[in-house]
Amino acid sequence: MPSKIDAIILEEAKAYKREHNRIIKNIIKYDRIAIFRHIMPDFDAMGTQMGLYTWIKDNFPNKEVHFLGDNHVTFTPRLFPETERLNDEWFKEPFLAIIIDTANTSRIADPRWKKAKYKIKIDHHPDVEDFGKTSIVNTSMAAASEVVVNL
Numbered sequence: 001m002p003s004k005i006d007a008i009i010l011e012e013a014k015a016y017k018r019e020h021n022r023i024i025k026n027i028i029k030y031d032r033i034a035i036f037r038h039i040m041p042d043f044d045a046m047g048t049q050m051g052l053y054t055w056i057k058d059n060f061p062n063k064e065v066h067f068l069g070d071n072h073v074t075f076t077p078r079l080f081p082e083t084e085r086l087n088d089e090w091f092k093e094p095f096l097a098i099i100i101d102t103a104n105t106s107r108i109a110d111p112r113w114k115k116a117k118y119k120i121k122i123d124h125h126p127d128v129e130d131f132g133k134t135s136i137v138n139t140s141m142a143a144a145s146e147v148v149v150n151l
Contacts, residue, residue, distance in 0.1 A: 012138065012140070012141075012150060013150040015138075016136050016150065019135070019136045020150070020151055022134040023098075023122075023134060023151060024151070026096050026120065026134065027056060027060060027063070027096065028060070029096070029118075030063075030094065030095060030117070030118065031062070031063060031064060032063075032064045032090075032093060032094065032095035032096070033056060033063055033064070033065045033066070033095060033096045033098065034065075034066045034067075034091075034096070034097050034098070034112075034113070034116070035049050035052055035053055035065065035066070035067045035068070035097075035098045035099075035100065036049075036069060036097060036100070036102070036108050036110055036113045037049045037068075037069040037099075037100055037101055037102065037108075037109055038069070038101055038102040038107040038108065039069070039070055039107050039108075040070065041070060041109070044101050044143045044144050044145060045069070045102075045144070046079075046080045047080075047145055048100045048101055048122075048143070048144040048145040049067050049069070049100055049101075050067065050080060051148060051149075052098065052100060052148050052151075053067045055148075066084045066090075067083060067084055068083060068084060068086065068109065068110045068113075069109035069110060070083065086112075088112070091112045092115075094117040095115075095116055095117060096117070096118050096120070097113040097115075097116030097118070097119045097120070098119075098120045098122065099113055099119065099120065099121050099122070099131070100122045100123065100144050100148065101123055101124070101143075102121070102123060103123055103125035103126065103127065103128040103137075104128040104129040104131075105129055105131050118133055119131065119132045119133055119134075120132050120133070120135070121134070121135040121136070121137065122135075122136050122137075122144060122148055123135075123137045123138075123144055123147070124137070124138055124139060124142065124143055124146065124147055126139055127139075
């Protein structure tokens with residue numbers, strides 16, 4: 001039997017059904033995906049990024065998925081793996097960029113997100129800057145990971 005929390009999560013997900021469908025459609029469309037987070041990462045940024053990375057790898061095993069951004073002085077590598085380092089050549093071919101837990105572009109940890117053919121923004125902070133073709137910004141959630149878990 002679903003709990004009250006399950007009901008709340010399902011209700012929240014309904015509000016973003018169109019965006020969820022676009023996200024899934026673009027994950028299916030692009031073979032190459034890069035997940036970006038904000039500078040000076042915290043648990044939400046790193047956990048959301050790694051959770052989304054794992055979810056995509058589990059559900060779309062043939063996709064080439066990478067996670068980018070700064071390492072954290074304490075969390076890396078004890079709690080989270082070292083951030084991947086991709087050379088600039090990788091970004092010359094079409095790819096999907098998913099930017100998580102970041103309200104404005106100046107805080108995205110790697111500027112190469114701009115080279116993406118398609119950009120998705122997933123966040124819980126107030127919408128400071130609109131930069132994703134598809135965007136889910138749910139300020140009623142305490143963390144970006146709560147937004148991602150609804151995909």
